[in-house]
Amino acid sequence: MNATIAFMTSPDLINDPIPKLLTRLAVPVGTGFFFNTMFNVVDTFYGGLISTRALAALSLSFPLFFIILAIGAGTSMGATALIGHALGSDQREEAELFAAQAVSFGVIHALFMTVGGLAAAPALFRLMGASGDYLDLALAYMDVIIAGTVFFVANYLLNAMLNASGDTKSFRNFLVAGCFLNMALDPWFMYGGVGVPALGIRGIALATVVVQAVGNVYLLGRVRRTGLLSGRSWQLLMPRREPFRRLFGQGIPASMNMLTVSLGIFVITWFAGRFGKEVVAAYGIGTRIEQIVLLPAFGLNVAVLSLVAQNFGAGKLRRVRETLTRALRAGLLLMTGGTTLVFAAAEPLMKLFTADPLVVAHGVTFLRVEALLLGAYVILYMNNSALQGLQRPAFALWIGLFRQIIAPVPIFWLLALVLGWGPPGIWWGFFLVTWSAAIVSVLYTRRVLRLATEEADAAIMQNGGNGSPP
Known part of the structure; x- marks a missing residue:
């Protein structure tokens, strides 16, 4: 009682309107x-x-x-x-x-x-x-x-x-x-x-x-x-063995995915350090600015996980798809504003943190490339959260390893060092890696949702057609 x-x-996560729930x-x-x-x-x-x-x-x-x-x-x-x-x-x-x-x-x-x-x-x-x-x-x-x-x-x-x-x-x-x-x-x-x-x-x-x-x-x-x-x-x-096994299976891939972020920071910092402390400082300041701009996406990230988990448990796959679609639309709309702001105001934003002209110059280049990546982050975050809610956590780990370690090392080396692009080679290399990871996440999530829908449809048919469409 x-x-x-x-x-x-x-809130009733399996019955209330999705737009209202996402905001709440x-x-x-x-x-x-x-x-x-x-x-x-x-x-x-x-x-x-x-x-x-x-x-x-x-x-x-x-x-x-x-x-x-x-x-x-x-x-x-x-x-x-x-x-x-x-x-x-x-x-x-x-x-x-x-x-x-x-x-x-x-x-x-x-x-x-x-x-x-x-x-x-x-x-x-x-x-x-x-x-x-x-x-x-x-x-x-x-x-x-x-x-x-x-x-x-x-x-x-x-x-x-x-x-x-x-x-x-x-x-x-x-x-x-x-x-x-x-x-x-x-x-x-x-x-x-x-x-x-x-x-x-x-x-x-x-x-x-x-x-x-x-x-x-x-x-x-x-x-x-x-x-x-x-x-x-x-x-x-x-x-108890079974709950611990399932908690381990769901939680450890997500934890390891987050740890790849710290390894990715190390990789970028190592390459940036080859061009001087000013480049490292510019990267550090730029990431702080980026994190503040991405705050709305972090909120949507948690909302998607909560909504997908409950609606998947209730067998309401239509609401799962609606949650992901609406969260992506909202996130991309918000990041359109963020992209415009960061790209246009890159220099004054950097000057809030440093007066060193060289750090500002490197930071402006970094921020303008990162501004074009904000949409990719939204796509990655929303799809990874949806997959976590669908109890498919391993993908986030593998895509994290790809975009933080496996792909950046050769691409940064090629663009920044071999081709002589310098620090912009690092930033544009990360641009290529992140957008490719975002595209893969969309394709994989669509596949998982399609298979889940087919399984639900098959279950309804086995029950003689009783039940509502997922």
């Missing part, structure tokens, strides 16, 4: 991502107040931090797909089982990441060139973050349950409040006071972990209102 009452306040789900996500970006800006600002070396230590820590985020986000996507499918199939007990098992799955993985991360961090930082005080600062920050891994992963999984239920506002609320809480905690923990010693860079890390822990409490309360984690669910926490 309580679960039913709780769900009355959530996507807007809170985009807003939340914006404040999450601001969260990182705040940490960067306070790191710079400590010293330039501390700021560099924060940057050095990003690849390791990203691994934690990638594992958490990938597992979250897998859990959303499985829980959403169960809810759409009206298999309430199965949804509760996956929710409880996702908690156990996440905690176990977080413990492994904590132990492994603490052991491996010193060697990894040395591999990236850190030594002396620089290494000490990086470890001082990252050891605290790694120790708090379980809080990060828990928030991702609690959000997966909310997304599967059609609630994207709760996580937005956490990200907005967390940003402001972080603004208060960073200086307090850094400089000390009111019973807290001055912690320096450790204080920035501790503030982040405390915000995540507070988020655990808030999001757990929101999940309990859905009924997915009830008193009965706590009895389901003991790890």
